[in-house]
Amino acid sequence: MGQAPVVYGQSNRPPRGDYSRASADYTCPQNYASYTEADHDTYRRLYERQCALLPGLASQAFIDALPLLGARDRIPRFEEVNERLYQATGWELVGVPGLIPEVPFFTLLANRKFPVTDWIRKPEEFEYIVEPDIFHDLFGHVPLLFNPVFADYVQRYGQGGLKAEGLGACEMLSRLYWYTIEFGLIREPAGLRAYGAGILSSSGELAHSVRSPEPQRLPLQLERTMRTRYKIDTYQQTYFVIDSFEQLFDMTAADFAPIYERLRGLPEFAADERDAVAA
């Protein structure tokens, strides 16, 4: 079978993944034997560094679930994580060669399958990589899929995505993904914490998102969030803050079609456009 490679954003480099291995739904088996000792060592070093940064910055729900990933010194086998994950919330990880088109992506989420890129960055990319690799997907996204409420939100997001596709509203809905699942902040009893995968898997943005005075932090509000553009290759200049994962889930109960209609006629906000009221 094999699929055409997919590239997002301004990247002009060919994507890293081997899309020729992907099935019609863009999934491919995790080729565990293909990982070198250098790959396992890169995973171990990324895991170790990121773990040391979590206290006081990462959501407690994330910190509590992280050990469920299993191995810290080697790349985990997806089927081993799935034994625990499927028991916990009915989700399972599926391998993908990298970023995949919107509809296959939404379809996987709607079926409680999370696409995890199956390759890892090179040692020289330790500090930063533009495309999501296995460390971003596994370390950043998977632990919170063990949280029942968050797991239900992600499935509902996928279902919403398939509807949005039919309404030409993918861009608006992808902003909700970006400002929650990728770069969301949450107010916990101990204070402001990060729960977005893009933050949790980044060595620099974790402290920046929670502590820096530079970015604005607004309460998550469906319409403001869906109208706010984002940048993919810098720290975020706006973060949206929730009070609980239940709030996220309850928000997706609404039918978004009338919201899309209303927003279509309104101007968008730049990623750094300030609001009078901050969170």
Ligand code: HBI
């Ligand atoms: N593909 N593998 C993968 N991972 C993602 O997070 C992803 C994707 N394709 C599309 C996409 N995210 C975004 O456009 C979402 O906002 C829909």
Ligand code: FE
């Ligand atoms: Fe991601």
